[in-house]
Amino acid sequence: MIKKLFCSTLSASFLAATMSGCAPVAETGEVACAEVTEAEIAALFDRWNSSLATxxxxxxxxxxxxxxxxxxxxxxxxxxxxxxIREYFVDFLPNNPQGVINSRTIAIGCNKAHDVGVYTFTFTDDQGQTTEAVARFSYVYVYKDGEWLIDHHHSSLMPETVAN
Structure with missing residues (x-):
């Protein structure tokens, strides 16, 4: 009974660590999670958007x-x-893209965070004419080697935009 309980507890602990995106430290069983706020995760989009402007x-x-x-x-x-990814941005950046978040939901876990929602991108052509595109987005950030980086990024036009 004790062995069964121990294995169940161990399995539950492993599952919890796996689902949170963190592996326990081998000897102590503790997880070292970076502390981060929603505002800091939101600022990661601003950092990315600023890099587009370059x-x-x-x-x-x-x-x-x-x-x-x-x-x-x-x-x-x-x-x-x-x-x-670089190849994509070589083609994308000449459109002078700049994004604005319309709505978002941020979820923070152990050394990872999700930022999902809707944004609007403005593009400016060579004649100064602008066009806009509204899209859904999801960013999955991971904390790696002391910094937060994008590990997964999905962006797609809103269905009604495509249907029209």
Whole structure:
């Protein structure tokens, strides 16, 4: 009975650690979670958006983990490494994109956070004409080597935009 209870407790602890995105430290069983606020997670979008304004794809890519996945708004190709993410932004940045968050929900876990919602992007062409696109977004950030980086980024146009 004690062995069964211990195994159940151990399994529950492992499942909880796995679901939270953190692995326990081997000897102590404690998890070292970075402290972060919703405002700090919201500022990660601002950091990313500011990197877009530089029009430098390398500065944008610096926001992503080496194994990040980008499911971009205006490409059918999933991007799964820095090289392919950079390739996307080489094509995207000449549109002078700038985003504004319309609504969002932030959830914080152990060394990861989710920022999901709706944003509007404004694009400016060579003649100074602007167009807008409203899209849904999700960012999954992970705390790695002392910094928060994007590990998963999905953006898609709103269905009614596509239907019209």
């Amino acid at each position: 029009l430098d794809p390398d500065q944008v890519v610096a926001n992503y983990t080496p194994t990040a996945v980008l499911l971009p708004t205006i490409s059918n190709t999933p991007r799964t490494d820095h090289e392919s």
